[in-house]
Amino acid sequence: MINAGLIFTFHLSLLTSHIYMTIFLGCGFAAKYREGGGNFSVPLQWMLGLRRLKLDAIWLELLPATNDVAEDEARIRNFQNLLRAHGLSGRYCLLYQKPASDEHDLDGIRCMGISKRDLLDRLAGPSVLLNLAYSIHPPLLLKFERRIFCDLDPSEIFYWMTKMEMGQSYHHEFWTIGLNVHADDCQLPKPVVAAVPAAFPSEQATRLPLQKLKWNTFYPLVDTKFFGPRPRPPASKFTTVGQWYWGGAVEVAGEFPDLSKKFAFESYLELPTRVPEACFELAMNIAAEDPERKRLQRLGWKIADPHRVARTPRAYRRYLASAIAEFTAIKGVDVAWRTGWISDRAAAFLALGRPVITEDTGARHHLPANNGFSFVRDADEAEAAVNEVLRDWPLLSAKARACAVEVFDSRRNLKTILDL
Numbered sequence: 001m002i003n004a005g006l007i008f009t010f011h012l013s014l015l016t017s018h019i020y021m022t023i024f025l026g027c028g029f030a031a032k033y034r035e036g037g038g039n040f041s042v043p044l045q046w047m048l049g050l051r052r053l054k055l056d057a058i059w060l061e062l063l064p065a066t067n068d069v070a071e072d073e074a075r076i077r078n079f080q081n082l083l084r085a086h087g088l089s090g091r092y093c094l095l096y097q098k099p100a101s102d103e104h105d106l107d108g109i110r111c112m113g114i115s116k117r118d119l120l121d122r123l124a125g126p127s128v129l130l131n132l133a134y135s136i137h138p139p140l141l142l143k144f145e146r147r148i149f150c151d152l153d154p155s156e157i158f159y160w161m162t163k164m165e166m167g168q169s170y171h172h173e174f175w176t177i178g179l180n181v182h183a184d185d186c187q188l189p190k191p192v193v194a195a196v197p198a199a200f201p202s203e204q205a206t207r208l209p210l211q212k213l214k215w216n217t218f219y220p221l222v223d224t225k226f227f228g229p230r231p232r233p234p235a236s237k238f239t240t241v242g243q244w245y246w247g248g249a250v251e252v253a254g255e256f257p258d259l260s261k262k263f264a265f266e267s268y269l270e271l272p273t274r275v276p277e278a279c280f281e282l283a284m285n286i287a288a289e290d291p292e293r294k295r296l297q298r299l300g301w302k303i304a305d306p307h308r309v310a311r312t313p314r315a316y317r318r319y320l321a322s323a324i325a326e327f328t329a330i331k332g333v334d335v336a337w338r339t340g341w342i343s344d345r346a347a348a349f350l351a352l353g354r355p356v357i358t359e360d361t362g363a364r365h366h367l368p369a370n371n372g373f374s375f376v377r378d379a380d381e382a383e384a385a386v387n388e389v390l391r392d393w394p395l396l397s398a399k400a401r402a403c404a405v406e407v408f409d410s411r412r413n414l415k416t417i418l419d420l
Helices: 004-019 037-052 069-085 116-123 154-161 201-206 261-268 291-298 313-321 332-337 344-351 379-408 410-418
Strands: 022-027 056-064 092-097 109-113 127-132 146-151 173-176 215-217 237-239 279-284 302-304 325-327 356-359 373-376
Touching: 022 037, 037 056, 037 127, 037 313, 037 344, 037 410, 056 069, 069 092, 069 109, 109 116, 146 154, 154 173, 154 332, 261 279, 261 379, 291 302, 313 344, 325 344, 325 379, 344 356, 344 379, 356 379, 373 379, 379 410
Parallel strands: 022 056, 022 127, 056 092, 127 146, 146 173, 173 215, 237 279, 237 325, 279 302, 325 356, 356 373
Antiparallel strands: 092 109
């Protein structure tokens, strides 16, 4: 017979160990882009989820110095102000590295938020690093007891792992947002392990060949409390937020394809003409003098400045809520390689009760049947999906919100990643 007292004691010991463990959220892309509220919202969802789990969590942000000291100081103030606005003023350590380097050594880094002494004291005890997009590098990386690699862009990360060391030699666990990574139709490159740099020979004994590593999958995180459901807005607007231009950084069949939204949207530019009762808007960085702006406007698209409408996480949330749904196209390599990638922005739209119309990367097979998504392959299917949203918005909105709570909730996903 199983002893219930022993089971209770075992679970209590697990709970106690988690209480005294520090969870570090490693990030290197939030502070440097002070105009990007959507960008900042990505790690914010993780941090809010960790706080909802009542864990001892520290946002560990790396900011490499530039030649513009005044701009660096503005970035630091902006980062601190945003954390304060979300109740996280005592829950961060900003690592200002001057001069910037690919090696992250605390001896050459200034710590703001918690002190360097406090950081070292925490690292001397039980610690976990959730290393978003390989933001924290050795030798600092090696000070964490448990190191978890969290991939946010499988097409680029997997590709570059075949070319260089991107942390594959220094982490204990590997988690990817590529939901379809284990499917037969997934064509992501198979990374090979790089040699461990001589500067860190102590890691040789614990390194595993990358081809033997197990990739776990997770869903994009959204804090379903911060992104709560909103009523239908007065305008029937479909929008998305992003970068219109993006340089090619992935080699496919000897070429570097265009990964920009400009290229991805080309097949869908007639949507405003096809569905005149809807409003189509793009919050993209397209300069006022750029001919692209006039071309899009002639085709019926409205252009919003993302640095104005989505400058902070709250402005970003407000802008998403101003639409009845998201419509967006996906970079072709994710579609072609069947990565299973879904954007964190789509998760935020769903949590607000906004359905999402997008292209399928293989993700549909990893979602519940009633999920709030309409996956499309061409303009005809996109037109039909837009009309369905206009016709059945209350039903699709309810499905979107339910899916966000069931699948994408930050607390739920963090419990899985951290094995709580």
